[in-house]
Amino acid sequence: MSPLLSVQDLRVTFDTHRGPVEAVRGVSFDLGRERLGIVGESGSGKSQTGRALLRLSAANGRVTAKRMEFDGIDLMTASERTLRAIRGARISMIMQDPRYSLNPVMKVGDQIAEAFRIHSTADKRQARARALEMLETVQIREPEKVYQMYPHQVSGGMGQRVMIAMMLIPNPDIIIADEPTSALDVTVQMQVLALLDDMVRDRGMGLILISHDLNLVASFCDRVLVMYAGQVMEVIEAGKLQNAQHPYTRGLLSCVPELDHPQDMLPVLQRDPAWLTG
Amino acid sequence: MSAAGPMIEVQNLNVTFGQGRTELHAVRDVSFDIARGESFGLVGESGSGKSTVLRAISRLSGNWTGTVRIDGAELGRRRDRTTARQMQMVFQDPYGSLHPRHTINDILMEPLEIHRMDRRGARVLQALDEVGLGIEMRFRYPYQISGGQRQRIAIARALILEPEILLLDEPTSALDVSVQAEILNLLKTLQRERGLTYLMVSHNLAVVAHMCERVAVMNRGQFIEELTTAQLRSGTPTQDYTRQLLSASGQYSRDTAKSFVTFE
Numbered sequence: 001m002s003p004l005l006s007v008q009d010l011r012v013t014f015d016t017h018r019g020p021v022e023a024v025r026g027v028s029f030d031l032g033r034e035r036l037g038i039v040g041e042s043g044s045g046k047s048q049t050g051r052a053l054l055r056l057s058a059a060n061g062r063v064t065a066k067r068m069e070f071d072g073i074d075l076m077t078a079s080e081r082t083l084r085a086i087r088g089a090r091i092s093m094i095m096q097d098p099r100y101s102l103n104p105v106m107k108v109g110d111q112i113a114e115a116f117r118i119h120s121t122a123d124k125r126q127a128r129a130r131a132l133e134m135l136e137t138v139q140i141r142e143p144e145k146v147y148q149m150y151p152h153q154v155s156g157g158m159g160q161r162v163m164i165a166m167m168l169i170p171n172p173d174i175i176i177a178d179e180p181t182s183a184l185d186v187t188v189q190m191q192v193l194a195l196l197d198d199m200v201r202d203r204g205m206g207l208i209l210i211s212h213d214l215n216l217v218a219s220f221c222d223r224v225l226v227m228y229a230g231q232v233m234e235v236i237e238a239g240k241l242q243n244a245q246h247p248y249t250r251g252l253l254s255c256v257p258e259l260d261h262p263q264d265m266l267p268v269l270q271r272d273p274a275w276l277t278g
Numbered sequence: 279m280s281a282a283g284p285m286i287e288v289q290n291l292n293v294t295f296g297q298g299r300t301e302l303h304a305v306r307d308v309s310f311d312i313a314r315g316e317s318f319g320l321v322g323e324s325g326s327g328k329s330t331v332l333r334a335i336s337r338l339s340g341n342w343t344g345t346v347r348i349d350g351a352e353l354g355r356r357r358d359r360t361t362a363r364q365m366q367m368v369f370q371d372p373y374g375s376l377h378p379r380h381t382i383n384d385i386l387m388e389p390l391e392i393h394r395m396d397r398r399g400a401r402v403l404q405a406l407d408e409v410g411l412g413i414e415m416r417f418r419y420p421y422q423i424s425g426g427q428r429q430r431i432a433i434a435r436a437l438i439l440e441p442e443i444l445l446l447d448e449p450t451s452a453l454d455v456s457v458q459a460e461i462l463n464l465l466k467t468l469q470r471e472r473g474l475t476y477l478m479v480s481h482n483l484a485v486v487a488h489m490c491e492r493v494a495v496m497n498r499g500q501f502i503e504e505l506t507t508a509q510l511r512s513g514t515p516t517q518d519y520t521r522q523l524l525s526a527s528g529q530y531s532r533d534t535a536k537s538f539v540t541f542e
Contacts, residue, residue: 041454041455041456042425042454156324185323185324185481186323186481186523186527187323187522187523187538188323189526190526190530190531190534190538191535191538193530193535194532194535194536197532212454212455214455215529216529216530218529219529219530219531220530251456252455252456255455255456255458255459256455256458256459256484257459257462257484257485257487258484259483259484259487259510259511259513259524259527259528260511262487262488262507262511263488265463265466266459266462266463266488267459268456268459268460268463269456269459
């Protein structure tokens, strides 16, 4: 089976007044109908990788790749019109903080309905019905009531459920979730992940989960790319996190305090320039 | 002042926001003691009131009732210079807590000027050294340094007045895990060297267990239970709420996530 998305030697460079900065340096991976994690610390290029896939890099960013193909479409040469038809409808993105990604002056239900109407020929009433169904799918208890709410009236967890409903309503093939649960409490975080888990299973989607939390992502995804300074250090299969080989991955794992592993002082991560190639 | 009594003593602390119909009772009848040189942690989810407890003790929020004693002396409503010097705070976000147009030198000098302390230049250099930063940082601006370095500056600013108590409000939750490790190590070392008393607020159970000897779990403004780090580590809390928080803090499990309930 050919992958949904195939990326080879992806590079993102930003032109700044101090000269070019390479944020992503030669990232390659294939994505099937699976859950792929991209993990790294701030500045590792994980978010820029996600954005480049949708050609949403900032204006001063240059994206190059030997190949970046989605379902037979070359994303590198695709027209803006083709890209618009892909964004949201076939590949959609969930951002970190619902408070900043939702329109503050529009009812959340109308925002979900709008996402549906833009990508279909449905009329207002059909879109409203679909939005209500979708709110139920993301386990919101009183969909009719929540439909009428504005973003400031919903909690963080509910806001993220609304975002997920909005991203899922056009039935995309791939979801890119950039730190979708980092702004949430741990219990809500688990519930939102379980929801994404269900959606990916039931609809057979591909999911790219971008996060700084290696332990959490490795317990959730089928495969994890560990990124550092724009490059992939290591690819880890699910459940094999403890066998990680790369010193960066090992360092990331050991510097986190753990409940069942008390230690007086935490080991500090030593970075080695030799990790970077090219 | 008695050296034998607790360093921080809080009795029946209540904090409310707003009035009448919209009144919110954010902290309800919270009491605890912290011994000199001890670390005490407050954990809970957002809205549980854990930061509000800290802000009431530091008197950044005014509407509280109850008794707070610092080293035996009862705290007044208003901030005064003596307790301000005795008790300093480190905030969560080192991007928001440092003045963007002040150099590191200005930031570290300001408390010294307010408290009319001597040898200011020497104290600034010493403070930088103690948090592991070089003197080349002195005339830089916050935007020129990394998040971890900023949090070191925030700690240096708190320590420059030689306080006995540090109030730590999620001091590492905005940082990468590798930087978090460095800051937690620094805080531990400083505590040992100076015999500091820490009151630390965090949503991260593992971080609190790493830093503190005792932990109080909060939900909806109340203490659900108080337990030692050993009890927390061995997974033997007595309350369901704590148990759920513990199971959510580990790795992802679909079944665990489905079993969660809401606690009123």
